[in-house]
Amino acid sequence: MTQYSRVSGSVGLITLKNPPVNQLSAVVRHGIVDTVQKALSDPKVKSVVICGQNGMFCGGADIKEFQTLANMRGPPLIPMIHSIEAADKPVVAAIEGGAFGGGLELALGCHYRIAHSKAKVGLPEVTLGLLPAAGGSQRLPRLIGVPAALSLITTGRHITAAEALQLGLVDQVADHNTVDAAVKFALSVAGQSLDARRISNFQCPPVPNMDALFEDVMQKVRTTARGAIAPIACVQAVRAAATLPYTQGMQREKELMATLFTSGQARALQYCFFAQRVVGRWSMPSGARWDTSKGRPIHKAAVIGLGTMGRGITVALAQTGLSVVAVETQEKQFMEAKKAVSNMLERGAKRSGKPLAHGKITYSQSLQAVADVDLVIEAVFEDMGLKKKVFQQLSAVCKPGTFLCTNTSTLDVDELASQTHQPELVVGMHFFAPAHIMKLLEVVYGPRSSPELVAVVMELGKKMGKVSVAVGNCRGFVGNRMLKPYRDQAYFLLEEGATPQLIDQALEEFGFAMGAFKVSDLSGLDVGWKVRKEEGLVQPGGGSGKSARIRNGVRYSPLGDLMCEQGRFGQKTGRGWYQYDKPGSRDARPDPWMHSFLEEYRARHGLVARRISNQEVLERCLYAMINEGFRVLEDGIAAGPEDIDIIYVFGYGWPRHRGGPMFYANMVGLEIVLERLEHYAQANPDMPTLQPCSLLRKLVASGSPPVNKWKEVIKNVRSQL
Ligand SMILES: CC/C=C\C=C\CC(=O)SCCNC(=O)CCNC(=O)[C@H](O)C(C)(C)COP(=O)(O)OP(=O)(O)OC[C@H]1O[C@@H](n2cnc3c(N)ncnc32)[C@H](O)[C@@H]1OP(=O)(O)O
Numbered sequence: 190m191t192q193y194s195r196v197s198g199s200v201g202l203i204t205l206k207n208p209p210v211n212q213l214s215a216v217v218r219h220g221i222v223d224t225v226q227k228a229l230s231d232p233k234v235k236s237v238v239i240c241g242q243n244g245m246f247c248g249g250a251d252i253k254e255f256q257t258l259a260n261m262r263g264p265p266l267i268p269m270i271h272s273i274e275a276a277d278k279p280v281v282a283a284i285e286g287g288a289f290g291g292g293l294e295l296a297l298g299c300h301y302r303i304a305h306s307k308a309k310v311g312l313p314e315v316t317l318g319l320l321p322a323a324g325g326s327q328r329l330p331r332l333i334g335v336p337a338a339l340s341l342i343t344t345g346r347h348i349t350a351a352e353a354l355q356l357g358l359v360d361q362v363a364d365h366n367t368v369d370a371a372v373k374f375a376l377s378v379a380g381q382s383l384d385a386r387r388i389s390n391f392q393c394p395p396v397p398n399m400d401a402l403f404e405d406v407m408q409k410v411r412t413t414a415r416g417a418i419a420p421i422a423c424v425q426a427v428r429a430a431a432t433l434p435y436t437q438g439m440q441r442e443k444e445l446m447a448t449l450f451t452s453g454q455a456r457a458l459q460y461c462f463f464a465q466r467v468v469g470r471w472s473m474p475s476g477a478r479w480d481t482s483k484g485r486p487i488h489k490a491a492v493i494g495l496g497t498m499g500r501g502i503t504v505a506l507a508q509t510g511l512s513v514v515a516v517e518t519q520e521k522q523f524m525e526a527k528k529a530v531s532n533m534l535e536r537g538a539k540r541s542g543k544p545l546a547h548g549k550i551t552y553s554q555s556l557q558a559v560a561d562v563d564l565v566i567e568a569v570f571e572d573m574g575l576k577k578k579v580f581q582q583l584s585a586v587c588k589p590g591t592f593l594c595t596n597t598s599t600l601d602v603d604e605l606a607s608q609t610h611q612p613e614l615v616v617g618m619h620f621f622a623p624a625h626i627m628k629l630l631e632v633v634y635g636p637r638s639s640p641e642l643v644a645v646v647m648e649l650g651k652k653m654g655k656v657s658v659a660v661g662n663c664r665g666f667v668g669n670r671m672l673k674p675y676r677d678q679a680y681f682l683l684e685e686g687a688t689p690q691l692i693d694q695a696l697e698e699f700g701f702a703m704g705a706f707k708v709s710d711l712s713g714l715d716v717g718w719k720v721r722k723e724e725g726l727v728q729p730g731g732g733s734g735k736s737a738r739i740r741n742g743v744r745y746s747p748l749g750d751l752m753c754e755q756g757r758f759g760q761k762t763g764r765g766w767y768q769y770d771k772p773g774s775r776d777a778r779p780d781p782w783m784h785s786f787l788e789e790y791r792a793r794h795g796l797v798a799r800r801i802s803n804q805e806v807l808e809r810c811l812y813a814m815i816n817e818g819f820r821v822l823e824d825g826i827a828a829g830p831e832d833i834d835i836i837y838v839f840g841y842g843w844p845r846h847r848g849g850p851m852f853y854a855n856m857v858g859l860e861i862v863l864e865r866l867e868h869y870a871q872a873n874p875d876m877p878t879l880q881p882c883s884l885l886r887k888l889v890a891s892g893s894p895p896v897n898k899w900k901e902v903i904k905n906v907r908s909q910l
Contacts (some may be wrong), residue, residue: 191204192206192218199379200238201231201237213295219267225269237276237281238284239299281371288307288310312341315421318452321456336396349532356682382716391417417844419846471659472509472527486666490506490562491558491566493556498516500526502624506531507534508653515553516556537625576597580608606770619632627840629835647659660826675705675810682810686791686800686801693706695803699811707766708842714753716836726740731790751790766780812869851899
């Protein structure tokens with residue numbers, strides 16, 4: 190786990206060996222303590238280099254060890270790092286690949302740091318619900334100053350070696366063999382005084398108006414944290430570094446960490462870290478899996494339809510380096526799209542510092558231009574008739590074997606596949622707007638979709654920087670299917686006495702980026718109205734009598750339809766569930782009109798408004814969504830709870846520090862979720878989405894196992910179906 194050798198006569202070389210990322214598990218920490226001791230006591234050794242095997246310095250503490258305190262045996266990190274800093278021989282960290290979290294804290298304990306030019310460094314503990322508690326919160330501000338340290342520690346962002354050099358975080362950047370460079374450097378500094386190299390002895394560089402700086406940062410962090418506690422503790426820890434002697438600062442760091450470490454938020458965030466990796470190991474009900482299905486290379490792709498989504502998809506594809514044929518048959522849209530895509534590419538290049546990808550795109554107004562591409566993403570208007578026509582044409586035009594994908598948020602992927610000669614080469618790609626920015630991609634396979642195609646599209650998603658989740662085909666797939674009962678409950682609560690702002694506030698206090706009604710205003714009320722009209726659900730004026738609020742025997746709220754009849758489509762019309770200064774403006778303000786609208790509505794339907802508590806808002810909206818999540822699992826649409834949670838965290842603004850809806854249900858207690866659903870279902874027999882589903886009942890009957898054990902129960906439930 191840790192290898193030791195003497196090189197170049199007098200340099201003790203310690204190599205961390207713990208695949209995949211040389212994480213500091215107990216054995217590695219033992220190894221470091223032993224080998225440092227060995228090097229320091231060997232009179233032939235004049236200086237020491239610490240590096241990691243396989244081109245990676247160290248990915249930090251072993252996150253798996255955090256699951257139980259019992260796992261955390263072995264030498265603790267803090268004294269281990271202190272003993273390195275206190276050594277009387279120079280210790281040099283040779284950073285290849287990356288130094289993250291405890292890995293960077295280890296490097297900060299060394300007297301010198303040399304990084305490869307392609308290496309990255311960072312303190313991402315905040316993203317795991319923690320803070321850099323092996324001295325990182327105290328050493329980093331002393332080394333690079335308070336503002337820069339605050340920026341790194343509160344965001345957890347990874348920075349390049351070049352930025353690290355500029356900040357003074359590393360001493361040298363090497364273009365070739367970093368370990369060789371570090372050994373050479375170690376030889377050159379052997380015997381030199383180390384007094385000025387021990388960061389814990391430094392004073393933080395003074396900051397003018399320090400109180401104002403911390404107040405300002407704290408306010409910003411509170412706004413963006415949406416209830417997460419780790420970013421706040423990070424600011425408090427850095428403040429301790431700036432105001433207290435090192436030993437007291439370390440004490441504060443320890444206290445803050447103790448609170449975070451055992452918090453539910455840290456558990457949720459660490460679950461998300463692993464869940465994100467679990468969804469990459471996709472599987473299909475047929476038994477096809479990520480490790481047994483091989484894709485084939487895609488050299489040239491096409492996008493059909495250059496509306497908002499098509500433009501974003503074109504940009505995302507071009508940024509991967511692929512050749513892209515962008516097709517739009519309508520002249521006006523074609524000209525506008527060319528300009529818009531070009532602007533988006535320029536903005537992207539500026540943001541990322543990567544070269545422009547203009548040359549990768551060819552534009553055409555004819556579908557014939559896609560004849561020789563390997564993969565097509567159709568992104569025309571969300572209309573089954575139109576999409577079917579496009580798929581028939583694509584099937585005729587494209588070379589045999591071309592993969593055909595549809596960007597759709599709800600439509601039946603199998604129905605589209607049946608329009609082509611090779612339905613096994615069709616999948617859905619549900620992008621989220623803006624498609625070149627949003628991280629989530631739902632990859633929707635049908636019963637006939639080939640695993641090869643799923644492998645290709647999952648890989649393509651990765652190249653586009655997306656978190657791709659493979660899901661089965663059903664109405665709304667995973668994300669939008671679960672959103673429906675959540676939204677329905679929000680509407681029903683309005684009928685029963687709530688206001689849009691009361692509901693949104695409860696959801697935003699829970700941690701959602703936006704409440705249900707603000708989201709509805711943003712995406713446009715007319716979108717759902719069109720779908721409901723096509724489904725025959727809309728009655729003019731909202732209908733009358735008892736049947737006005739029932740469709741197919743199930744409770745229905747015509748509130749959204751009535752809003753649309755009034756032309757209140759949301760932000761785009763300047764009026765929706767809220768009012769806006771002008772059409773297109775984003776600043777939502779409560780609209781007094783809503784009050785009389787709702788009063789009149791309730792009076793017409795004989796409804797008596799009652800006081801709705803935040804708790805009821807959360808229970809009804811979230812538990813209805815969670816219940817649908819269990820149905821999704823039962824139906825085999827998602828392979829496991831991790832898939833659902835990652836979809837919600839990356840695509841629907843679910844607060845990451847609450848781990849996703851299914852993890853959250855587990856945190857609340859499945860028996861509590863079941864009991865509350867039963868309660869609400871009894872009170873509302875016309876709302877079948879509140880009837881607890883059988884998987885939830887089975888899980889509770891099985892003793893409410895933790896999320897990572899649900900798959901066993903799911904397997905049993907499915908085999909009984
Ligand atoms: C008193 C003080 C107590 C505690 C102090 C704790 C401080 C810490 O160090 S907390 C940990 C901080 N470190 C991180 O947050 C880094 C997490 N890792 C990453 O960001 C990335 O893995 C990466 C290092 C940048 C490498 O990325 P990539 O090359 O894309 O590989 P991945 O697919 O992400 O990971 C590969 C494989 O490694 C597992 N893994 C990564 N880091 C850790 C880790 N720190 N501990 C345990 N395991 C780790 C990861 O889960 C993947 O394995 P799978 O089997 O595929 O899940």
